[in-house]
Amino acid sequence: MEISHFKDMYIAELQELVSVEAQLADALLRMAGAASHPALKRLLIHHRAEAETQGDRLTTILLKHGADPTAHTDQAMQALITETRKMLIILTDDDLRDAGVIASAQKLEHYEMAAYGTAAALAGQLDLRDEQKMLHLSLEEEKRADALLTQLAKGEVNRDAVAA
Numbered sequence: 001m002e003i004s005h006f007k008d009m010y011i012a013e014l015q016e017l018v019s020v021e022a023q024l025a026d027a028l029l030r031m032a033g034a035a036s037h038p039a040l041k042r043l044l045i046h047h048r049a050e051a052e053t054q055g056d057r058l059t060t061i062l063l064k065h066g067a068d069p070t071a072h073t074d075q076a077m078q079a080l081i082t083e084t085r086k087m088l089i090i091l092t093d094d095d096l097r098d099a100g101v102i103a104s105a106q107k108l109e110h111y112e113m114a115a116y117g118t119a120a121a122l123a124g125q126l127d128l129r130d131e132q133k134m135l136h137l138s139l140e141e142e143k144r145a146d147a148l149l150t151q152l153a154k155g156e157v158n159r160d161a162v163a164a
Ligand SMILES: [Fe+2]
Pocket: 021, 024, 050, 051, 054, 112, 142
């Protein structure tokens, strides 16, 4: 395949991701509001700040390529966030809702991890090493957030839900 096709795919992937990060930043704030456990609230607020930084990184890269960061709305993320909202309405018990918040946040994180993995691989194929490093940095932040959510899920948050 011609390298210019990879470039088009790369830019489209970044335009999706910048929309994903903006939507996630909003969703994380709502999810933090719905969460009861202080450690979970803190984690969501912290990751929201990371999402904003990650969005800035993507915007920087897109502008460098002369591409519009507002060109795309990621509909898969919209659908995932709608599902999250529906689930949080159903779960009225605090501890169960926390478990639901963690499960939803992990779905969103895994979607982001897949997208960053693809974007970083494309940057590598296009030999855009600095951009690849920036995308890897974001990918590592997503992985860390996901690991912390797993820790919370295995620890006291879900134990509280089981005891409720
Ligand atoms: Fe992110």
